[in-house]
Amino acid sequence: MAIAIDRSAPGTMYIVGRQALGNDRDQQWRIEKRRILDGSLIKDFGNEGVMTYNPGDRSEGAEGVAVSDEFLYVVGDDLSKQQPNGDVGGMQQLLKIKK
Numbered sequence: 001m002a003i004a005i006d007r008s009a010p011g012t013m014y015i016v017g018r019q020a021l022g023n024d025r026d027q028q029w030r031i032e033k034r035r036i037l038d039g040s041l042i043k044d045f046g047n048e049g050v051m052t053y054n055p056g057d058r059s060e061g062a063e064g065v066a067v068s069d070e071f072l073y074v075v076g077d078d079l080s081k082q083q084p085n086g087d088v089g090g091m092q093q094l095l096k097i098k099k
Contacts, residue, residue, distance in 0.1 A: 004065040018061025028054035029062040
C-alpha cells in the first residue's frame with residue numbers, strides 16, 4: 001500500500017494497494033481518491049472514487065504512487081506476465097492515469 005498527497009488539489013490524497021478477488025491467488029490493483037480531512041471517497045474519480053486494474057488471473061497489486069498536476073502514476077506488480085528470460089511473474093508495470 002502507498003499514499004500520495006495531491007498538492008494541486010488541496011485536501012486530496014490517493015491510496016493504492018491490492019484487493020482480493022475471492023481466492024488466494026487472484027488479486028487486482030486498487031486505486032482510491034480520498035479526502036484527507038475525513039477519509040471519504042471522492043466520487044469524481046473512477047467508479048465512485050475507486051479504480052481497479054486486473055491485468056491477469058494471478059496476484060497483482062499497486063505498490064507505489066506519485067502525483068503531478070495532470071496525472072497519477074501508479075507502479076505495481078503483475079505476476080501473470082512472463083519475464084524476458086522466460087520466468088513467469090514479478091513483472092513491474094506503470095499506469096499513467098489522467099486525473
